[in-house]
Amino acid sequence: MTSTDTVAPIRRALISVSDKTGVADFARALAEDHGVEILSTGGTARMLREAGVTVTDVSSHTGAPEIMDGRVKTLHPKIHGGILGRRGTDDAVMAEQEIAPIDLVVVNLYPFEQTIAKPDTDRATAIETIDIGGPAMLRAAAKNHADVTLVVDGADYAAVLDDLAQHGGARETTRRRLAAKGFAHTAGYDRAIAAYLAGEDASPGNAQADALPARYAPVYTKRTDLRYGENPHQRAALYADGRHTEASLVDAKVVQGKPLSYNNLADADAALSCVKAFDQAPACVIVKHANPCGVAVAPDLTSAYRRAFATDPVSSFGGILAFNAELGADTAEAIVSNQFAEVILAPAITEDALAVFSKKKNLRVLITGPWRKSDKGGLVVKPIAGGLLVQDDDDQLLDRSQLKAVTKTEPTGEQLQDLLFAWRVAKYVKSNAIVYARDGATVGVGAGQMSRVDSARIARQKAADAGLEVAGSVMASDAFFPFRDGIDTAAEAGVAAVIQPGGSIRDDEVIAAADEAGIAMLFTGMRHFRH
Structure with a gap:
């Protein structure tokens, strides 16, 4: 820790989460190992008590009951004053108003995106899933990160406990990093709500849908760092769009092979997009450098593969192979005995086929899961110097x-x-x-x-x-x-x-x-x- 990396003590924590994974162990460690007082609300408080953690209800702390079926519970001066109060500056007014400092805020928001992704979600249900108190506390803690530690992701529980164990509080570098993560979290949350209300996913031609809004602020979550980008001197990472529901490489299951590279992912996305266009017969698409070099439909996948490969055997070497149906052992044998491939992807792959592919340890094999005929690409974004070009995906097929x-x-x-x-x-x-x-x-x-x-x-x-x-x-x-x-x-x-x-x-x-x-x-x- 550097001399300027100040430490903020954690004596009181407010915990209110929708994703409760690991939170009981975290709260127990805070209370038992570090003497932290735990404030909590509703379902989180019940769960912590059931786990044996001593908890003070927010309503007891504020002296104001939860009202309107829980719509109002943390919007209170004793909560926001406790979070926003500047230590050393606002101490007198905090004491006058009997506001106790809250040093740690552990909040993640109502699952709005997961709720609207369900096909049976009506508008009223979606609106009720918009969190108000959570973002307010989150933003307050992030703003006051000079004194307050914010956690929006359970993956950061360990870092906070490590700081407490080693330094007796949260380091400034930790607080600043978590504050940035918090504002990114609320930005993504607000963008999802705005997109829903504006009808961003509505079909083209709907006059009420603002498909290309005046302010376009996409927010993606990093899934993994990549070894490098298109070339070894370029950094790269894979990010996920939380609202994306169709079959995609981001959520595909990698069942064997080396980690996917930037170029692998770009080419595999081109192959997947193309093979999705064929749903009337078994199809194979072979892609090299983002272009299909061979495509075929046939009564079975093995025949489709052989015919696609025959188009351009030279370019197919080291290519990306995509299929639109379950891939079996016969097709797997035809591939591995015939060519070197970088990536194989299909909606499903049999165990026998996986056994065949396992002979090629470096071959990447992906299972995307089934895709629907209604799968749409949504908006396509292309960075240019100084901005972005945004357009509808070219998902129109001809009849x-x-x-x-x-x-x-x-x-x-x-x-x-x-x-x-x-x-x-x-x-x-x-x-x-x-x-x-x-x-x-x-x-x-x-x-x-x-x-x-x-x-x-x-x-x-x-x-x-x-x-x-x-x-x-x-x-x-x-x-x-x-x-x-x-x-x-x-x-x-x-x-x-x-x-x-x-x-x-x-x-x-x-x-x-x-x-x-x-x-x-x-x-x-x-x-x-x-x-």
């Missing part, structure tokens, strides 16, 4: 009623199925995106080029390198073709049908190029840029 045939030749039924498949894949490929597909599998993928024609050429070259035939396949483009050269490139490759948004000032020229080549072309009226 046949939106398609417009614009050429003399119309696609066959089989081609239509492949066009819809290719369109779904293209949504997850970095712009400019071109996807060739046939029979429910990618044939070639061109991603992230400055020119759409270059993407088309790269996709064609990828197919050739993999020994796959582009002729007779279909092509999807994430945005319109500004010139006919993209269609001319497709014609040279033998593409039979194209799906694209349309909307170029040269659409007539592009349609004419397709008609000249006998290519069927559909307009979607929707684009899927992915930067």
Whole structure:
């Protein structure tokens, strides 16, 4: 401890928590080992007494009973004066008003986010779960951390007890750290309430929903530090959004392998997002550097995997493999006998498959749990210098009623199925995106080029390198073709049908190029840029 790291004594503690994990042992240690007087309220007081801890009810301490079914119990000068009183400055007025100092505040708030996450929670129940007294005490203690110690997280009980044992009170560094944690806690709590009341999760088009509020203040909780970021010289950590309820990597169960890196998580998120788009048949998505390099649907996962891998065996090496159904031993054997992979993820994995994967000790294996068809991405945030870009997630999928045939030749039924498949894949490929597909599998993928024609050429070259035939396949483009050269490139490759948004000032020229080549072309009226 440095000479400037002052110690604040703890003689009296107020404990009122909704998460009671470990609090009885903490309170007992405070009282029995350090002689701390314990004040408490309601359910916390009952629980502590049942655990054998001597407790003084807040109502006895203040001389004022709890009223309004507990809505008002700690909003009293003897509580807030005891917390906010400056030692050495306000001692006289505290003595005059018979206000005893409260040196430790242990508070965590009503579980608002957990309550509204339940599908059967009505608005009245949600409103009653908004904590008032808790945040007030928490903020008071954090403000007065020069004299008062605040604990909002049970993980910090040990640090406070260590300070008491070693220094006879809480060190300034401990108090300052816990105060910052307290204000972050209330910031996140208030943001969740504001988002709920503003209807942040309401569907687009709801005039009453303020989906993009005037003040956007996301609050995330650190789950773990990562070894480094995209590169070894960059620090990184994984944070969780407490309101997020869909299947995600943040809550996925890592059943084996090395810790996930920043790049692993980014690529695995891209793979999971893409594979969620397929729910009609077993599907496999292989991602490398945030782009799908192979995607396929098939009657079973093993076939889907083999067809996805065949698109680009070179890029698939060291890739992220995502599946949309329970992964069994046959698929696991097909993977480990065929390639090196960084991450495997699926909603469920059989014990036999896990036994197969266990032969590859460094392979990361994740179980996400099932995802719902209604899973939505919510808001997407992109930092820029000086601020953030915030938008709705691109969660719109296409149905046949939106398609417009614009050429003399119309696609066959089989081609239509492949066009819809290719369109779904293209949504997850970095712009400019071109996807060739046939029979429910990618044939070639061109991603992230400055020119759409270059993407088309790269996709064609990828197919050739993999020994796959582009002729007779279909092509999807994430945005319109500004010139006919993209269609001319497709014609040279033998593409039979194209799906694209349309909307170029040269659409007539592009349609004419397709008609000249006998290519069927559909307009979607929707684009899927992915930067």
